[in-house]
Amino acid sequence: MKTANVADLRNNFRKVAAWITEGESVAITMRGKLFATLSPARGEDGPPMPKIDFAAQLKKIWGDKVFTNEEVRQMKEAELEGQEG
Numbered sequence: 001m002k003t004a005n006v007a008d009l010r011n012n013f014r015k016v017a018a019w020i021t022e023g024e025s026v027a028i029t030m031r032g033k034l035f036a037t038l039s040p041a042r043g044e045d046g047p048p049m050p051k052i053d054f055a056a057q058l059k060k061i062w063g064d065k066v067f068t069n070e071e072v073r074q075m076k077e078a079e080l081e082g083q084e085g
Contacts, residue, residue, distance in 0.1 A: 003027045006035065022051060 002024050004016050009028065016038070019026055025039040067075075 001025045001027050001037075003029060005029045 002016075002019050004012070004026055006028065008016055016026055020038055020040050023040050025037060027034055028036040028038060
């Protein structure tokens with residue numbers, strides 16, 4: 001279980017929210033003492049969605065391919081052309 005204090009909630013909420021989104025429960029402390037526990041909401045349909053391994057998906061699609069800057073530029077241009085039409 002991760003731990004954050006009240007100031008973390010105020011100043012770094014995105015980081016704490018990311019932990020919860022990833023399925024992690026977070027103990028919230030105030031003045032060094034446990035204040036609350038935040039945990040992912042369980043949907044009515046069952047447990048939370050599983051974590052997605054984006055790196056594994058990219059490797060499955062592209063293998064070990066490394067794109068050149070020119071290839072990336074061409075892909076971006078092709079994507080933008082598709083959005084205009």
